[in-house]
Amino acid sequence: MESLGYSVGKRELLRDIHMQISNGECVAVVGPNGAGKSTLFRLLSGEWAPHSGHILFNGAPLRQWSLDQLARVRSVMPQSSSLSFPFLVRDVIMMGRMPHDSGRAQDEAIVDEVMEVCDVQRLAHRHYTDLSGGERQRVQLARVLAQIWQPVDLGQRLLLLDEPTSALDLSHQLDLMQLVRDVCGKAVTVLVIVHDLNLAARFADRVMMLHNGAAVALGTPQEVMRPDLIECVFNVKTQVIEHPLYGCPLVVS
Numbered sequence: 190m191e192s193l194g195y196s197v198g199k200r201e202l203l204r205d206i207h208m209q210i211s212n213g214e215c216v217a218v219v220g221p222n223g224a225g226k227s228t229l230f231r232l233l234s235g236e237w238a239p240h241s242g243h244i245l246f247n248g249a250p251l252r253q254w255s256l257d258q259l260a261r262v263r264s265v266m267p268q269s270s271s272l273s274f275p276f277l278v279r280d281v282i283m284m285g286r287m288p289h290d291s292g293r294a295q296d297e298a299i300v301d302e303v304m305e306v307c308d309v310q311r312l313a314h315r316h317y318t319d320l321s322g323g324e325r326q327r328v329q330l331a332r333v334l335a336q337i338w339q340p341v342d343l344g345q346r347l348l349l350l351d352e353p354t355s356a357l358d359l360s361h362q363l364d365l366m367q368l369v370r371d372v373c374g375k376a377v378t379v380l381v382i383v384h385d386l387n388l389a390a391r392f393a394d395r396v397m398m399l400h401n402g403a404a405v406a407l408g409t410p411q412e413v414m415r416p417d418l419i420e421c422v423f424n425v426k427t428q429v430i431e432h433p434l435y436g437c438p439l440v441v442s
């Protein structure tokens with residue numbers, strides 16, 4: 190993305206955002222409430238068109254991609270997905286395969302595989318509307334993974350996740366981020382919005398920190414997780430130490 194900007198009236202919600210994401214990279218976007226994270230997500234997912242700048246995907250401007258083409262290589266998990274009809278969980282995940290014509294047998298196999306990696310097999314025959322918030326979040330992750338899980342090489346694929354851990358308990362937060370980490374590099378690039386700086390520091394290759402609609406830092410977790418920057422952006426005094434188990438920065442407040 191180059192010089193990306195978005196305004197509502199005279200108010201700039203996002204300005205001058207530059208970032209080039211390498212194939213297979215995992216980039217976390219962090220920032221306080223109102224920083225512009227969801228605005229950036231809406232621009233990348235195509236929900237809103239930028240007022241300035243460009244978004245290129247696999248070298249071509251996003252607006253040149255047809256919706257069908259995009260749906261096969263880019264999947265989007267918004268903060269909340271409003272499904273009010275009581276679909277079975279397995280059918281919700283199967284919806285991820287709709288853009289493909291890979292055949293029923295292969296779609297079934299892919300759904301089985303993503304249900305296993307997302308730890309939702311035991312929910313397969315439950316109604317989606319009966320699930321807890323955290324269970325729904327894992328089912329939605331399985332759906333978006335199913336969408337880009339094809340074995341056919343369609344080139345680089347992009348997974349956009351907006352706060353995918355917000356409803357998860359600690360164990361599932363770590364599992365989900367590890368899973369996201371594991372799918373990176375298998376021709377999947379990930380951009381994930383997270384509130385927890387320590388999840389970003391542990392699992393992302395690079396972190397973009399947004400503040401008042403601008404990117405105030407973009408770099409490795411070691412470069413971005415600085416106490417001075419965190420105090421300036423989040424207004425919280427912290428210490429940043431080396432994680433005793435993983436060696437990544439650990440933000441202690």
Ligand SMILES: Nc1ncnc2c1ncn2[C@@H]1O[C@H](COP(=O)(O)OP(=O)(O)OP(=O)(O)O)[C@@H](O)[C@H]1O
Pocket residue numbers: 197202220221222223224225226227228229
């Ligand atoms: N349609 C809109 N009209 C006017 N202002 C808006 C609109 N949408 C968002 N904003 C404002 O833009 C700013 C950025 O919003 P955004 O949702 O991108 O923040 P965020 O970083 O995702 O915040 P949070 O962590 O609370 O989800 C906020 O101040 C918000 O009130």
